[in-house]
Amino acid sequence: MENDERKVVMLRLVGLQPGASEEKLARALQRIYKGKTEEELRRALMGLPLVLARKAPEEQAQKVKRFLESHGAIVKISIPGAPGTREIKVPSPGTSAEAEPGPDQPRQPYTGEERRAKPRVSEGMKLHPMGIGEILDRSFRLLRNHFWLLFLIILIPQAIYFLVSEGLELGFSGGTAMSSPMAMGIGFGFTAFFAAIIFLVIQFWAQGALIDAVSETYLGHSASVMGSFGAMRKRLGRLIGTLLLMGVLIAVIVGVVIAVGAILAMVSGILTVILGLVGVVLGFHLFLNWLMVDKVVVLEGTAWMSALRRSKELMTARTEAGFWKGTKMKAGLILLLGAVIGFGFQLLFQVPGMVLGLLTQGSTVVFTILQLLNIAATSLATVYTAVAMILYYYDIRVRKEGFDLRMMAEKL
Amino acid sequence: MEASREILTIQTPESVRFQYVLAGVGSRAAAFLLDTAIRYLSILVIFILVSLFSSLLPVLDPTGILDKTSKTWIIALAVLAYGMVDLGYFLFFEALWNGQTPGKRKQGLRVIRSDGQPIGWLESAIRNILRAVDVLLGFYPIGLIVIFFSRNNQRIGDYAAGTVVVVEGKSKVFQGASRPRDTKTLIHPEIENYLTLVQPSHYRVLKSFLQRRGEMDERSRHELARTLALQLVEKWKMPSRLKSSYEVFLEEVVSLYEERRRAI
Numbered sequence: 179m180e181n182d183e184r185k186v187v188m189l190r191l192v193g194l195q196p197g198a199s200e201e202k203l204a205r206a207l208q209r210i211y212k213g214k215t216e217e218e219l220r221r222a223l224m225g226l227p228l229v230l231a232r233k234a235p236e237e238q239a240q241k242v243k244r245f246l247e248s249h250g251a252i253v254k255i256s257i258p259g260a261p262g263t264r265e266i267k268v269p270s271p272g273t274s275a276e277a278e279p280g281p282d283q284p285r286q287p288y289t290g291e292e293r294r295a296k297p298r299v300s301e302g303m304k305l306h307p308m309g310i311g312e313i314l315d316r317s318f319r320l321l322r323n324h325f326w327l328l329f330l331i332i333l334i335p336q337a338i339y340f341l342v343s344e345g346l347e348l349g350f351s352g353g354t355a356m357s358s359p360m361a362m363g364i365g366f367g368f369t370a371f372f373a374a375i376i377f378l379v380i381q382f383w384a385q386g387a388l389i390d391a392v393s394e395t396y397l398g399h400s401a402s403v404m405g406s407f408g409a410m411r412k413r414l415g416r417l418i419g420t421l422l423l424m425g426v427l428i429a430v431i432v433g434v435v436i437a438v439g440a441i442l443a444m445v446s447g448i449l450t451v452i453l454g455l456v457g458v459v460l461g462f463h464l465f466l467n468w469l470m471v472d473k474v475v476v477l478e479g480t481a482w483m484s485a486l487r488r489s490k491e492l493m494t495a496r497t498e499a500g501f502w503k504g505t506k507m508k509a510g511l512i513l514l515l516g517a518v519i520g521f522g523f524q525l526l527f528q529v530p531g532m533v534l535g536l537l538t539q540g541s542t543v544v545f546t547i548l549q550l551l552n553i554a555a556t557s558l559a560t561v562y563t564a565v566a567m568i569l570y571y572y573d574i575r576v577r578k579e580g581f582d583l584r585m586m587a588e589k590l
Numbered sequence: 591m592e593a594s595r596e597i598l599t600i601q602t603p604e605s606v607r608f609q610y611v612l613a614g615v616g617s618r619a620a621a622f623l624l625d626t627a628i629r630y631l632s633i634l635v636i637f638i639l640v641s642l643f644s645s646l647l648p649v650l651d652p653t654g655i656l657d658k659t660s661k662t663w664i665i666a667l668a669v670l671a672y673g674m675v676d677l678g679y680f681l682f683f684e685a686l687w688n689g690q691t692p693g694k695r696k697q698g699l700r701v702i703r704s705d706g707q708p709i710g711w712l713e714s715a716i717r718n719i720l721r722a723v724d725v726l727l728g729f730y731p732i733g734l735i736v737i738f739f740s741r742n743n744q745r746i747g748d749y750a751a752g753t754v755v756v757v758e759g760k761s762k763v764f765q766g767a768s769r770p771r772d773t774k775t776l777i778h779p780e781i782e783n784y785l786t787l788v789q790p791s792h793y794r795v796l797k798s799f800l801q802r803r804g805e806m807d808e809r810s811r812h813e814l815a816r817t818l819a820l821q822l823v824e825k826w827k828m829p830s831r832l833k834s835s836y837e838v839f840l841e842e843v844v845s846l847y848e849e850r851r852r853a854i
Contacts, residue, residue, distance in 0.1 A: 577805045
């Protein structure tokens with residue numbers, strides 16, 4: 179009896195997968211809600227999220243979830259009782275389903291995962307297509323207005339790395355008298371390996387948290403350091419996996435080209451040079467194609483190959499005419515300008531450090547201060563370009579998919 | 591909430607208010623990079639011309655009278671030309687082009703005085719001489735930090751000269767796909783009965799869609815047109831079905847709304 183109660187779950191349709199067609203999904207829903215017309219279901223889809231069933235057997239819910247997800251829906255299964263959703267009642271055999279909300283069901287503000295699945299723009303927030311200059315201007319303004327939030331998110335992994343590496347150095351320099359050099363070397367190697375893995379995880383976590391924080395603040399919501407790191411907990415595995423997959427794919431594809439070039443070196447030197455160039459261009463091309471993959475994983479909830487495909491779809495969108503206004507060209511220019519401005523930020527911290535280092539040579543305190551200034555400089559330079567790329571992701575969606583118009587249309 | 595633009599409001603002695611959109615670091619950096627590219631290209635051209643001239647000098651002056659003195663003069667002139675391009679580029683362009691350089695013009699930026707007046711030689715000279723302070727190793731670290739804390743995005747040179755950099759008021763909206771329809775030959779003449787129900791906010795969304803649909807991919811364009819059209823049909827409780835595509839219906843709504851607005 180208890181087991182049966184545990185199996186009852188709530189089934190919610192919280193969003194559409196990127197590029198999914200409302201039309202197709204409405205047709206799929208019609209196969210479940212036979213009494214409803216396609217038009218009625220399409221209208222219901224305009225007001226996501228929807229409760230498909232408040233209390234459904236888990237097995238059946240899983241089946242429906244799989245079916246709808248294969249038609250482009252994002253479906254969540256949870257414990258019954260979550261507020262803030264409209265309901266399509268589970269139809270009894272032969273009766274029609276009810277798509278409209280009851281009068282006692284006021285819409286609640288969307289939070290967390292639901293908002294990321296289908297983002298909402300805050301009232302009064304104006305989005306519009308932007309040029310490169312405006313994207314960079316807004317990135318700077320966003321960084322200025324939410325400086326501590328964004329800076330701290332990026333600083334945390336850097337600071338952890340600094341503390342861990344300093345701790346390791348102290349630990350191993352203190353243990354020289356007790357261990358043999360070989361044992362110490364092996365120990366250091368293992369510790370460094372695990373420290374690197376931990377650093378990588380924290381780095382990716384911070385990357386995801388930054389995307390979440392920038393997206394929330396850009397769309398007019400509030401965000402916090404803890405909240406953004408917390409929001410990333412569930413998606414961290416998929417983010418790391420997808421980014422590693424991307425790295426492996428780029429390395430393998432470029433590696434194959436370079437290997438072929440190395441073999442051909444025995445035949446012709448020119449061919450090797452040509453293949454080397456092809457490898458570089460191909461690597462850059464793949465990097466630009468998959469530039470949006472982290473944003474796609476965090477903001478759209480997809481992962482692995484579908485995230486890579488989606489990123490490519492965004493990066494190959496033909497929105498504006500002209501060579502300089504191509505999506506990849508704009509991304510390259512934003513990265514270039516971001517790097518120039520980021521280098522300016524870096525100088526701001528590094529020049530005083532260098533002067534201090536020249537004035538007081540060999541001091542450990544000064545060396546530590548120099549390292550801390552370097553960390554701050556790198557974090558600041560990184561965060562600026564990262565913010566610009568997140569805003570560029572939204573700009574592509576605004577142009578390609580009318581993201582802003584869709585949001586505005588929902589409020590009408 | 592994050593505002594989409596930073597606005598500078600200037601009030602004249604006659605109590606007339608002007609609003610300008612302030613330029614940020616990004617657009618200014620883009621303009622600066624373009625100007626830098628032009629400057630270096632000009633310097634390269636000067637260098638090539640001087641090299642050519644000095645190599646051709648023995649041919650042009652076979653007697654060799656000018657040889658010794660002229661080489662010194664050529665080097666001096668080349669240094670002067672370099673100085674003119676490097677330092678004078680911003681100064682002259684901003685003073686002569688009413689606060690613009692080629693890079694700023696491309697980015698749609700203009701330098702104006704803080705009271706809204708155009709800048710002159712003095713302001714241009716002050717802000718560009720002080721550029722040397724803002725630029726450190728060519729990457730503006732001082733300028734960045736000053737702009738970061740400045741309310742009107744001013745660097746040291748701007749503060750000293752009493753200037754601001756603003757965005758020129760030009761529409762960047764894609765205009766290609768918004769064609770007005772002839773309101774005398776409408777497919778849905780009944781729209782006229784419902785026009786009073788169209789809110790200005792609704793009109794703005796419809797107009798933006800029609801202006802920008804050329805940039806959208808086919809699927810999103812169709813989905814959005816359908817959503818917007820069905821919203822209207824549902825809101826108006828239109829009894830008849832649409833006799834055309836969703837986009838044609840939306841074009842008719844916008845055309846009729848604009849015609850009515852013009853009549854009022």
